[in-house]
Amino acid sequence: MVRVTKPWRVTRLRGDGSTRVRADILAGEEPLEVRLGGRPFNVTMRTPGHDFELVAGFLVSEGVVVDREQIRSMDYRAGIAAGGERDYNVVDVRLAEDVPLPDTYIERHVYTSSSCGVCGTASIETVRKTSQYAVSQDPLTVPLGVLLGLPDALRAEQSVFERTGGVHAAGLFVDGELVCLREDVGRHNAVDKVVGWALLEGRVPLTGTVLQVSGRASFELVQKAAMAGIPVLSAVSAPSALAVELGEELGLTVIGFNRGEMLNVYTRHDRVSGAGEERETGA
Structure with a gap:
């Protein structure tokens, strides 16, 4: 029998030497x-x-x-x-x-x-796939305030993470509104579930959308976004160098360290509106 979650008894140890046996919920894998x-x-x-x-x-x-x-x-x-x-x-x-x-x-x-x-x-x-969709041509622009609100919007709907603390999430946003969220132990699986939902709903290519993920932005996630026609990928953690290079090559906006108060835009900065004048600072 397959399960999204599984109960397990654990022994919790504290620094003072005390122990406690309690029930825990694990993410299914x-x-x-x-x-x-x-x-x-x-x-x-x-x-x-x-x-x-x-x-x-x-x-x-x-x-x-x-x-x-x-x-x-x-x-x-x-x-x-x-x-x-x-x-x-x-x-x-x-x-x-x-x-x-x-x-x-x-x-x-x-x-x-x-x-x-x-x-x-x-x-x-x-490893390298060729997308049928030219994400570089997508005219989408997203207000900075909308982008900064995506991590909290994603976190608020992560029901499996709330119970287990052990899964990644991917959310698809249109005009700042969450239209699909999926969770999985694998961040690539969470993205595939979102893209698969869109395919079965007849919504691919996903022009004009933003994909927000709970982890880092890897090469594979940038490629998955491009294969589905998603022009903007935002992550709460860091992107890899290869992910940024692929985003630059494809014209896909790669955003990292989006944690609600500030974010880094690594490629296609023109898609983010509402930002002030750029100032060059030290590395």
Whole structure:
């Protein structure tokens, strides 16, 4: 049985030597195998829940699909678990007949940890994906005050984090309003769940949107945003150098250290309105 959370008894130790046994709630983490036409494609460690969105978003990130009509069906594998019940850790995807299988379909390693969204790729060349959407052309501008309010808006809706303190979150915002939030032990999974929701809702490409994430901005998250047509990625922590370089190349706005009072804009500063005149300071 898969669970979003799991209760566990823990022993709490204090510096004064006192102990206390209490109940704790842990974030669920289980493997999810993705199959294309019945054949293994990828295994990722994830927090159960919104699995079809996770799979759909992953397929967008991999460049396999760009439209919901390209996914003919998704379902959990049947008849494998005890008693012939569905196996909720295996999702089988049937693509439309005109959708080619990815080039790395045979070669792809089939394990991705919850901390890495590109670890399962078979070669360096397959890490980099090409988006069909020119995010550099997106005319979106976002007031500084709106951007600064996104972390608090995200945190207020993180129900699984509130119970466990152990998951990442990704939220999609339109005109400062949260339209979708997903949580997962893997930050890349949280983003894939948001993108998958958008694909299944027929909202991709996600022009005019901001993706706010609870952790750092990595190369993979910038790439996932670009693959979905998201022009602005904002993170509460630091971006990596490669993430910033990719954002610069693609014309995607990368924001880091957004913690409600100030933020750093690393690329495409023109998308942030309401800021004062730039002043050069020391490194």
